[in-house]
Amino acid sequence: MTLCTPSSTRRSSRWAEINRNSYAKKEDILSRFLLEREKDPGCFDNKYLRDIILNFVIAGRDTTAGTLSWFLYVLCKDQRIQDKIAREVRQATTGDHQDVGRVREFTACLTEGAIGSMHYLHAALTETLRLYPAVPVDVKCCFSDDTLPDGHAVRRGDMVNYQPYAMGRMKFLWGDDADEFRPERWLDDDGVFVPESPYKFTAFQAGPRICLGKEFAYRQMKIFAAVLLYLFRFEMSEHNSTVGYRPMLTLKMDGPLYVCVSPRRSTGN
Numbered sequence: 001m002t003l004c005t006p007s008s009t010r011r012s013s014r015w016a017e018i019n020r021n022s023y024a025k026k027e028d029i030l031s032r033f034l035l036e037r038e039k040d041p042g043c044f045d046n047k048y049l050r051d052i053i054l055n056f057v058i059a060g061r062d063t064t065a066g067t068l069s070w071f072l073y074v075l076c077k078d079q080r081i082q083d084k085i086a087r088e089v090r091q092a093t094t095g096d097h098q099d100v101g102r103v104r105e106f107t108a109c110l111t112e113g114a115i116g117s118m119h120y121l122h123a124a125l126t127e128t129l130r131l132y133p134a135v136p137v138d139v140k141c142c143f144s145d146d147t148l149p150d151g152h153a154v155r156r157g158d159m160v161n162y163q164p165y166a167m168g169r170m171k172f173l174w175g176d177d178a179d180e181f182r183p184e185r186w187l188d189d190d191g192v193f194v195p196e197s198p199y200k201f202t203a204f205q206a207g208p209r210i211c212l213g214k215e216f217a218y219r220q221m222k223i224f225a226a227v228l229l230y231l232f233r234f235e236m237s238e239h240n241s242t243v244g245y246r247p248m249l250t251l252k253m254d255g256p257l258y259v260c261v262s263p264r265r266s267t268g269n
């Protein structure tokens with residue numbers, strides 16, 4: 001049992017108000033959750049909140065960070081595509097004539113509508129995930145005896161892998177240019193992004209347990225990529241160098257990615 005004197009009740013409600021104000025000022029996700037709980041104290045407990053945060057860290061950090069590294073790598077290899085994305089970002093945000101040199105001013109132009117209209121950037125990120133899926137191999141365990149759609153029988157306890165890395169490079173799924181990085185394959189004639197079935201493009205898994213953070217991941221990666229490509233141009237520090245991968249839970253590069261970064265101006269690209 002907790003005994004509250006009038007003054008301690010006043011103190012705790014004052015404390016709650018101070019907390020609320022400090023969460024409201026912060027814009028990170030944890031503060032937003034804490035603010036929601038202040039408004040509706042029964043909505044979730046600390047354990048639930050801990051699990052959400054762990055999910056974000058475990059499922060959402062290396063996946064998006066790794067994808068952005070591969071994205072920069074493929075853009076260093078193809079300056080035409082890099083410039084095309086930079087042009088799209090400029091057109092969707094500040095337009096052709098205005099040059100905003102500072103990150104804070106530029107991010108103010110990254111509205112929901114602007115991010116949504118960046119179809120080529122969306123396609124380039126998706127194409128990166130086709131060739132370099134953050135989860136290259138995913139293991140499943142059979143809960144019961146079953147028959148897979150192609151007729152293969154599996155027994156309870158069997159382990160089954162599906163391999164987004166291999167599937168993303170199969171010619172019979174993607175055509176003869178399957179090895180090529182070509183964002184255009186995701187766009188229709190009007191330049192609008194056309195998604196593929198998640199059973200063909202499996203980077204986020206498919207079905208009821210598909211990645212919960214997919215939309216969040218795209219948004220985060222698009223914001224990050226837009227800021228970087230609006231302001232800077234990236235080139236490999238050694239032009240013909242390539243990077244390999246390390247087979248781990250997520251698809252890591254097998255060494256550092258050395259790039260040269262230079263400011264990008266509105267004149268030219």
Ligand code: HEM
Nearest residue numbers: 056059060063064067134135203204205209211212213217
């Ligand atoms: C490029 C970025 C990402 C990729 C490629 C990716 C991929 C995946 C894959 C393949 C799975 C299925 C794992 C399995 O069950 O075997 C998964 C699950 C999950 N992802 Fe992501 N993920 C990404 C980013 C994120 C982010 C940013 C978040 C959260 C903020 C997130 C949250 C989750 C959660 C909660 C699950 C478990 C869903 C469930 O089991 O019902 N992911 N993700």
